[in-house]
Amino acid sequence: MTAIKHALQRDIFTPNDERLLGIVNVCKAGKKKKNCFLCATVTTERPVQVKVVKVKKSDKGGFYKRQQAWELRDLTVVDAKDASKENPEFDLHFEKVYKWLASSTAEKNSFISCIWKLNQRYLRKKLEFVNVSSQLLEESVPSGESQSVAGGDEDALEEYQELSAREEQDIESMMEMCEFAVSNAEAFAEKLFKELQVLDGANIQSIMASEKQVNILMQLLDEALAEVDTIEGKLSSYEEMLQSVKDQMDQISQSNRLIQISNTNNGKLLDEIQFLVNYMDLSKGHIRALQEGDLTSPRGIEACISASEALLQCMNVALRPGHEQLAAVNQQQKLFAELRDTFARRLTNHLNNVFVHQGHDQSSTLSQNTAELTLPKHSPLHRDLLRYAKLMEWLKNTHREKYEGLSRTYVDYMNRLYEREIKDFFEVAKIKMAGTSKEAKGKFATLPRKESALKQETESLHGSSGKLTGSTSSLNKLTVQGSNSRRSQSSSLLDMGNMSASDMDVADRTKFDKIFEQVLSELEPLCLAEQDFISKFFKLQQHQTVLPPLAQPETEEADGSVPSRMPPQADHRHSVSSEKDMVRLMMNKIFQSIEPELNSLIALGDKIDSFHSLYMLVKMSHHVWTAENVDPASFLSTTLGNVLVTVKRNFDKCISGQIKQMEEVKISKKSKVGILPFVTRFEEFAELAETIFRNAERRGDLDKAYVKLIRAVFMNVEKVASESQKTPRDVVMMENFHHIFSTLSRLKISCLDAERREAKHKYTDHLQSYVINSLGQPLEKLNHFFEGVEARVAQGVREEEVSYQLAFNKQELRKVIKEYPGKEVKKGLDNLYKKVDKHLCEEESLLQVVWHSMQDEFIRQYKHFEGLIGRCYPGSGITMEFTIQDMLEYFSSIAQSH
Numbered sequence: 001m002t003a004i005k006h007a008l009q010r011d012i013f014t015p016n017d018e019r020l021l022g023i024v025n026v027c028k029a030g031k032k033k034k035n036c037f038l039c040a041t042v043t044t045e046r047p048v049q050v051k052v053v054k055v056k057k058s059d060k061g062g063f064y065k066r067q068q069a070w071e072l073r074d075l076t077v078v079d080a081k082d083a084s085k086e087n088p089e090f091d092l093h094f095e096k097v098y099k100w101l102a103s104s105t106a107e108k109n110s111f112i113s114c115i116w117k118l119n120q121r122y123l124r125k126k127l128e129f130v131n132v133s134s135q136l137l138e139e140s141v142p143s144g145e146s147q148s149v150a151g152g153d154e155d156a157l158e159e160y161q162e163l164s165a166r167e168e169q170d171i172e173s174m175m176e177m178c179e180f181a182v183s184n185a186e187a188f189a190e191k192l193f194k195e196l197q198v199l200d201g202a203n204i205q206s207i208m209a210s211e212k213q214v215n216i217l218m219q220l221l222d223e224a225l226a227e228v229d230t231i232e233g234k235l236s237s238y239e240e241m242l243q244s245v246k247d248q249m250d251q252i253s254q255s256n257r258l259i260q261i262s263n264t265n266n267g268k269l270l271d272e273i274q275f276l277v278n279y280m281d282l283s284k285g286h287i288r289a290l291q292e293g294d295l296t297s298p299r300g301i302e303a304c305i306s307a308s309e310a311l312l313q314c315m316n317v318a319l320r321p322g323h324e325q326l327a328a329v330n331q332q333q334k335l336f337a338e339l340r341d342t343f344a345r346r347l348t349n350h351l352n353n354v355f356v357h358q359g360h361d362q363s364s365t366l367s368q369n370t371a372e373l374t375l376p377k378h379s380p381l382h383r384d385l386l387r388y389a390k391l392m393e394w395l396k397n398t399h400r401e402k403y404e405g406l407s408r409t410y411v412d413y414m415n416r417l418y419e420r421e422i423k424d425f426f427e428v429a430k431i432k433m434a435g436t437s438k439e440a441k442g443k444f445a446t447l448p449r450k451e452s453a454l455k456q457e458t459e460s461l462h463g464s465s466g467k468l469t470g471s472t473s474s475l476n477k478l479t480v481q482g483s484n485s486r487r488s489q490s491s492s493l494l495d496m497g498n499m500s501a502s503d504m505d506v507a508d509r510t511k512f513d514k515i516f517e518q519v520l521s522e523l524e525p526l527c528l529a530e531q532d533f534i535s536k537f538f539k540l541q542q543h544q545t546v547l548p549p550l551a552q553p554e555t556e557e558a559d560g561s562v563p564s565r566m567p568p569q570a571d572h573r574h575s576v577s578s579e580k581d582m583v584r585l586m587m588n589k590i591f592q593s594i595e596p597e598l599n600s601l602i603a604l605g606d607k608i609d610s611f612h613s614l615y616m617l618v619k620m621s622h623h624v625w626t627a628e629n630v631d632p633a634s635f636l637s638t639t640l641g642n643v644l645v646t647v648k649r650n651f652d653k654c655i656s657g658q659i660k661q662m663e664e665v666k667i668s669k670k671s672k673v674g675i676l677p678f679v680t681r682f683e684e685f686a687e688l689a690e691t692i693f694r695n696a697e698r699r700g701d702l703d704k705a706y707v708k709l710i711r712a713v714f715m716n717v718e719k720v721a722s723e724s725q726k727t728p729r730d731v732v733m734m735e736n737f738h739h740i741f742s743t744l745s746r747l748k749i750s751c752l753d754a755e756r757r758e759a760k761h762k763y764t765d766h767l768q769s770y771v772i773n774s775l776g777q778p779l780e781k782l783n784h785f786f787e788g789v790e791a792r793v794a795q796g797v798r799e800e801e802v803s804y805q806l807a808f809n810k811q812e813l814r815k816v817i818k819e820y821p822g823k824e825v826k827k828g829l830d831n832l833y834k835k836v837d838k839h840l841c842e843e844e845s846l847l848q849v850v851w852h853s854m855q856d857e858f859i860r861q862y863k864h865f866e867g868l869i870g871r872c873y874p875g876s877g878i879t880m881e882f883t884i885q886d887m888l889e890y891f892s893s894i895a896q897s898h
Contacts, residue, residue: 001023001025001107004023004037005020005023007064008020008023008037008039008055008064011063011064012053012055012064012065012066013039013041013053017043017044017045018041018042018043018044018051019041019042019043019044020039020040020041021040021041021042021114021118022039022040022110022111022114022115022118023037023038023039023040023107023111024037024038024100024102024103024107024108024110024111025037025102025103025107026038026100026101026102026103027100027101028099028100028101029089029099029100029101030099034056035057035103036054036055036056036057036067037054037055037056037064038052038053038054038055038100038111039052039053039054039055040052040072040111040114040115040118041053042118042122048122049071050071050072050073050118050119050122050123051069051070051071051072052069052070052072052075052092052115053066053068053069053070054066054067054068054069055067070092070094072115072118072119072122072123073123073125074094074095075092075093075094075115075127076093076094076127076128077091077092077093077127077128077129077130078090078091078092078093078112078115078116078127078128078129078130078132079091079092079093079130079131080108080109080112080129080130080131080132080133081131082131083131083132083133084133086105087105088101088102088103088104088105088107088108089101089102090102090108090112109133109136112129112132112136113136113137115127116129116136116137178191272320272323275320276323276326276328276329279313279314279317280314280317280329280332281314281332282307282310282311282314282335282336282339283310285303285307286306286307286310286311287307287339289303289304289306289307290304290307290308290311290339290342290343291339291342291343293307295346295347295350295388296350298387301387301388301391304343304347304391305390305391305394307343308343308390308391308394309390309394311336311339311340311343312394312397312398314332314336315333315336315337315340315398340398340399341399344395344398344399344402345402347388347391347395347402348395348399348402348405348406351385351388351392351406351409352406352409354384354385354388355409355410355413355414356413372428373425373428373429373432373515373518373519373522374425374522375421375422375425375522375523375526376421378526378529378530378533379529382529382533382537385533385537386533386536386537388537389536389537389539392406392537392538392539393539396538396539403538407538407586411586411589411590414530414590415589415590415592418590418591418593419592419593422591422593422594422597423593423597425519425522426519426597426600426601429515429518429519429601430600430601430604432515433512433515433601433604433605433608434604434608506688509609509611509612509615509688512605512608512609512612512615513615513619513692516601516605516612516615516616516619517619519598519601520619520620520623520640523594523598524623524626524627524636527587527591527594527635527636527639528630528636530587530590530591531583531587531634531635531636534583534586534587535583538582538586540579540580540582540583580633583635584633584634584635584638587634587635588635591635591639594639595639595642595643598639598643599643599646602616602643602646602647602650606650606653606654610650610653610654610657611654611685611688613647613650613651613653613654614651614654614688614689614692614693614702615692616647616650616651617644617647617648617651617696617698617701618692618693618696618698620640620643620644620647621644621696621697621698622696622697623640624637624640624641624644625697627640628641648701651701651705652705655705655708655709658678658681658682658685658709658712659708659709659712661678661681662678662712662713662716663712663716665677665678665716665720667720667723667724668726672726672727672731672838672839672841673720673721673724673726673727673731673732673735673841674727674735674841675735675736675739675841676716676717676720676732676736678713678716679713679717679736679739679740680739682709682710682713682740682743683739683743685709686706686743686744686747686749687747689702689705689706690747690749703751706749706751706752707751707752707755710740710752710755711755713740714740714755714758714759714762717732717733717736717737717740718733720732721733721736727839728770728773728839729766730766730767730769730770730773731766731770731839731840733762733763733766734763734766734767734770734846734850735840735841735846737759737760737762737763737766738759738763738767738846740755740759740763741756741759741760741763744756744759767849767850767853768853770850771850771853771854771857772857774832774835774836774854775832775854775857775858775861779820779825779828779861781816781819781820782816782817782819782820782865783861785808785812785813785816786864786865786868788807788808789802789808789868789872790868792805792808793872799871799872800871800872800874802872802873803872803873803876808872810873810876810878813869813873813876813878814878817878817879817880817881818881820880820881820882821881821882822881822882822886822890825881825882825886825887825890826890826893826894829858829890829891829894830894830897832854833851833894833895836850836851836854848895851891851894851895854891855887855888855891858887858891859884859887859888862880862884862887863884865880866879866880
């Protein structure tokens with residue numbers, strides 16, 4: 001083991017400036033036996049570092065290498081497993097537990113002892129040795145025995161040093177002088193021993209020779225000792241003298257410490273007094289303002305605001321521990337509570353009087369605005385009351401009950417005031433609307449309604465609490481009475497007591513639109529101004545915030561003291577969850593008459609003319625959109641949104657009424673149909689709607705209505721055409737679908753492009769059908785003859801063999817052709833023109849279109865007949881009695897003559 005120790009020292013630790021002090025041959029417990037060495041080392045440089053190093057012999061080359069190292073200061077426990085029995089196992093507890101099996105118990109004990117000594121010498125840390133025999137530890141071994149046990153290792157720890165270069169040279173030279181030192185170590189050791197004895201003898205002789213000097217030295221030492229005794233005596237006397245001074249200085253120091261403590265306490269007491277004086281003292285001017293301040297003048301209001309803020313600051317001061325037990329503090333708090341209650345009572349009474357006074361002043365001026373469609377402005381009232389806004393905030397934070405009472409009082413008075421103003425305002429609006437319907441220059445002469453009766457009706461509508469009593473104007477069953485049917489239809493409708501959309505002038509509707517827009521334009525700033533005032537005056541935020549806890553009037557405790565603390569948050573919670581909800585609630589109470597009045601006005605407008613719902617839908621949608629952009633949850637936005645639902649419902653009723661009118665239309669059996677009234681009404685509706693909805697936000701509602709109406713128009717045109725007896729079905733379909741196509745093409749309604757194409761298709765189909773059916777009459781026998789020829793060809797008879805058929809030979813063909821000379825053909829065409837003229841109506845001007853189509857169809861048939869003659873009767877020389885040029889002249893002359 002010694003040779004291994006020297007080899008490890010030389011190869012591993014000397015290059016790293018370390019000394020190897022302890023070593024043990026170990027292997028890991030419980031695993032495959034792979035031997036290694038645990039080495040205890042210290043560094044040669046300061047500060048000394050103590051380590052436990054794991055060294056393992058390499059499999060290749062057989063040299064030792066450093067594998068792992070731990071700092072001894074990281075070692076917490078050394079567990080020897082068994083202190084009474086020999087057991088080579090032991091554990092070292094670093095960051096984790098390492099279990100080792102030593103090659104022998106002696107090596108294990110030696111290594112543990114070395115670790116203990118290194119800890120005692122260099123670290124002095126609390127290292128726990130478990131199951132270690134006390135004989136291995138230095139404290140538990142007697143001193144003499146300890147010295148012997150510590151022998152080699154302790155010497156190695158304290159005395160061992162590496163040989164210097166000079167020492168190595170001296171040893172080498174000495175060994176050269178004694179060449180046998182290597183071969184005969186005993187002879188070399190004996191020689192060295194003899195030389196040492198010679199040196200010892202020389203030393204003893206030298207000492208004995210210097211005995212005289214020793215005696216002299218001893219004498220000097222005795223004299224020095226005597227002198228030391230003298231000095232010690234003097235020092236003792238000095239110490240006694242200084243002891244009394246020390247006692248006096250201790251007394252002075254104690255006195256100074258007491259004085260310093262007293263000064264510190266006085267300073268703290270002064271700070272507390274200054275704190276109470278600075279934060280709990282209210283000036284006489286503030287007290288006077290709270291008790292007697294003028295709440296009518298601007299200067300007095302400013303003084304009261306400053307005083308109330310100072311009072312609130314004094315009441316909300318955060319007292320330090322122990323202040324509550326001071327009588328002066330309790331007295332001040334009691335004074336503050338009295339001042340708060342007194343001023344809150346004065347402020348509440350004054351503001352109540354202001355509300356009542358302002359309400360009466362406003363109501364006295366209502367008559368000035370009744371003639372005009374305007375609402376009174378309340379900005380002067382708001383401006384006067386906003387001077388008290390800070391005082392209201394103070395009242396809100398100190399007396400919540402009085403604050404809520406004032407808010408209720410304000411809401412009650414303003415509700416009455418606004419109810420009168422709004423009622424008068426809407427009465428004027430209804431009268432103006434009724435005047436609009438009466439200024440139609442006799443158009444509604446059949447409507448027996450005088451101004452008093454109409455006003456009575458508007459009052460009944462107003463009293464309906466917003467429920468719609470008016471219905472959309474509906475037309476009773478229509479009867480077509482000849483070519484001028486539309487005028488007679490209008491008069492018959494008016495005789496039945498209702499007004500058609502076509503009977504209302506654009507100017508009257510525009511005037512209604514302006515009246516309704518003015519109503520909304522007057523209401524919108526009124527509501528916004530009132531809402532802004534409420535939020536500022538009552539200190540209610542417009543954004544969503546939870547109401548802060550409000551201070552409550554403080555009550556005296558049982559001992560008469562007033563608790564100095566902020567009111568607990570849970571003492572009072574408002575029923576409304578947010579200030580925004582409170583603003584909306586107050587607005588709902590103040591303006592609770594707006595929605596019923598608007599609904600009543602809408603019902604009246606809808607009863608005057610159902611098409612008014614279009615104007616109202618656009619205007620209401622625009623104002624709702626504007627209000628929602630400002631605040632989607634505001635009172636104005638909510639109210640207008642509710643009214644918009646009613647307007648939309650009236651619009652839907654208007655559309656449903658139009659469809660119902662279409663379904664109820666009856667046609668005359670004695671006169672031609674022409675353009676159906678509901679087709680004309682759809683045109684009027686579309687023109688009006690496109691004008692109204694040009695830049696509207698709710699275009700989608702109109703597009704849906706368009707689709708419903710046009711489908712109903714298509715269906716009922718086909719229904720009427722099928723029921724028509726006087727006018728051919730094709731004519732009814734052709735004229736009405738041509739009118740629909742023209743209307744849609746002119747208005748360019750994008751959502752009805754498919755219906756426009758369908759209308760054109762139906763018009764073209766029925767035009768062609770009418771032309772074909774009508775042209776069979778002028779050349780009826782010729783048509784029947786050639787239909788028979790085509791039938792034979794279809795049955796399989798060759799075209800050139802048709803002339804051999806008895807019924808279709810050349811003689812029969814010549815006979816039929818002779819019956820239709822040019823004069824007869826012209827006469828037949830003239831009769832056809834007159835018949836077509838009777839079928840078609842003047843409004844649509846389709847006569848020339850139909851006549852031109854008949855000309856084209858006649859020429860097509862003529863060419864078809866000539867082709868059949870050429871194919872079936874080749875070389876016969878048979879031709880028609882008239883040419884194509886003759887036909888063109890016939891058609892042209894007939895058209896010009898009529």
